[in-house]
Amino acid sequence: MNLLALVAATDDGGFHGPSIDEFFPPAIFLAGTPFEINRIILIRFLVVIAIVLIFWLGTRRMKVVPGRFQSVVEMGLDFARVNIAEDLLGKKDGRRFLPLITTILILVFSFNITGVIPFLNISGNATIGMPLVLAIVAWIAFIYAGLRKHPGAFFKNALFPPGVPWPLYIIVTPIELVSTFILRPITLTLRLLMNMIVGHLLLVLFFSATSFFLFTATQTSIFYGLFGVGTIAFGFVFTLFEILVAVLQAYVFALLTTVYIQLALADEH
Amino acid sequence: MLQTTLVAAAEAQNPLLPQPYDIIWSAVCFVVILFFFWRLVLPRMKTLLDQRSAAIEGNMEKADEAQREAEAALEQYTAQLAEARSEAAKIREQARVDAQRIGTEITAQAHTDADRAKANAQVAIEAERQAALVSLRSEVGSLAIDLASGVIGESLSDDKKATALVDRFLADLEAADTAASDTSGKK
Numbered sequence: 001m002n003l004l005a006l007v008a009a010t011d012d013g014g015f016h017g018p019s020i021d022e023f024f025p026p027a028i029f030l031a032g033t034p035f036e037i038n039r040i041i042l043i044r045f046l047v048v049i050a051i052v053l054i055f056w057l058g059t060r061r062m063k064v065v066p067g068r069f070q071s072v073v074e075m076g077l078d079f080a081r082v083n084i085a086e087d088l089l090g091k092k093d094g095r096r097f098l099p100l101i102t103t104i105l106i107l108v109f110s111f112n113i114t115g116v117i118p119f120l121n122i123s124g125n126a127t128i129g130m131p132l133v134l135a136i137v138a139w140i141a142f143i144y145a146g147l148r149k150h151p152g153a154f155f156k157n158a159l160f161p162p163g164v165p166w167p168l169y170i171i172v173t174p175i176e177l178v179s180t181f182i183l184r185p186i187t188l189t190l191r192l193l194m195n196m197i198v199g200h201l202l203l204v205l206f207f208s209a210t211s212f213f214l215f216t217a218t219q220t221s222i223f224y225g226l227f228g229v230g231t232i233a234f235g236f237v238f239t240l241f242e243i244l245v246a247v248l249q250a251y252v253f254a255l256l257t258t259v260y261i262q263l264a265l266a267d268e269h
Numbered sequence: 270m271l272q273t274t275l276v277a278a279a280e281a282q283n284p285l286l287p288q289p290y291d292i293i294w295s296a297v298c299f300v301v302i303l304f305f306f307w308r309l310v311l312p313r314m315k316t317l318l319d320q321r322s323a324a325i326e327g328n329m330e331k332a333d334e335a336q337r338e339a340e341a342a343l344e345q346y347t348a349q350l351a352e353a354r355s356e357a358a359k360i361r362e363q364a365r366v367d368a369q370r371i372g373t374e375i376t377a378q379a380h381t382d383a384d385r386a387k388a389n390a391q392v393a394i395e396a397e398r399q400a401a402l403v404s405l406r407s408e409v410g411s412l413a414i415d416l417a418s419g420v421i422g423e424s425l426s427d428d429k430k431a432t433a434l435v436d437r438f439l440a441d442l443e444a445a446d447t448a449a450s451d452t453s454g455k456k
Contacts, residue, residue, distance in 0.1 A: 055306070
């Protein structure tokens with residue numbers, strides 16, 4: 001990072017590689033307060049408005065025989081309902097946790113996809129706040145589900161799995177504690193965050209390199225333009241890949257949240 | 270550019286350390302969307318799904334109804350067809366029996382007619398015969414009287430005369446007989 005900063009600092013007309021500062025843009029409103037608003041926060045607001053508009057309009061006058069727009073909206077909602085919630089939790093529990101699962105799926109996808117939308121160009125999940133909040137929500141949700149289903153017995157079953165000889169609890173209990181109650185939210189957070197950070201850095205790298213090769217380096221030699229063609233092709237391919245990642249990570253996040261709830265609801269641990 | 274980069278580097282920003290504003294706005298976004306889906310979108314979706322399943326059930330019921338009606342109609346038509354068939358068979362049977370009966374009657378009638386005609390003819394013949402017998406008898410009587418008077422009126426000593434007399438008598442008889450049969454033939 002220091003090296004990159006140095007490169008950027010020493011040669012003003014040279015190549016500017018992406019740095020971690022990408023994720024700490026300067027504040028636009030309320031700088032220095034806990035309610036500071038920067039570019040990424042504005043993108044989040046925009047996405048929230050877009051989600052509300054799309055789903056408000058898409059569900060405003062729903063018809064039994066759906067039109068095109070309604071079909072798309074229904075498809076998104078049905079994916080969360082049928083393929084995730086009802087599939088893993090069954091009809092009854094699936095309905096209970098459906099608002100949470102739908103919110104996570106739609107929110108994560110929408111925040112992910114801004115990483116490839118022109119002029120937004122950064123994912124709303126590329127700073128730790130959003131993944132962390134969602135992971136904490138998932139954590140609270142599965143603990144809540146377990147406590148409601150097995151009041152009193154949930155933590156005992158989770159930490160001291162029945163059917164294990166008691167001396168083994170010396171090993172098993174710390175492992176269960178760490179894996180269930182500590183690692184789950186951390187992995188949820190980091191998986192999503194790192195996918196978005198790395199995806200953004202890759203795209204910035206390819207497109208800033210393209211800009212450098214096509215407009216700066218060609219002043220030295222026209223030959224460098226060929227590299228620019230190569231990097232823009234890579235940038236295009238990785239943009240498609242990022243769309244896939246956006247869908248996949250949203251699915252994974254919603255699915256894992258549901259699986260954790262399912263495990264907490266299960267009678268036997 | 271130089272300034273911001275150096276400032277950023279000096280602060281040593283760690284992407285794993287959440288900023289308060291980051292957490293706060295993320296939580297706000299999450300809560301807004303959660304309530305939006307929980308209170309508005311998913312209830313609307315649920316209403317729609319209920320309506321849709323109700324509509325599908327209604328349509329299936331309607332289809333069942335139509336199926337039942339069609340089956341009932343088919344049954345009715347089949348029954349009517351069978352009835353018509355048996356009716357036709359009955360009529361045909363009746364016609365056959367009638368034809369047989371009429372034929373028998375006509376034959377019997379013809380026999381009766383023929384017998385009656387034959388009987389009439391026999392009666393007529395009998396009457397004719399009786400009439401002929403009566404007339405013959407009366408003529409034979411008068412002839413016998415004629416013959417006897419002729420025999421008595423002539424001399425029987427002469428053989429030749431006697432023979433001529435008999436011959437004449439026979440010739441007269443014959444002639445009379447012919448005349449009598451002519452008159453009966455004409456009649």
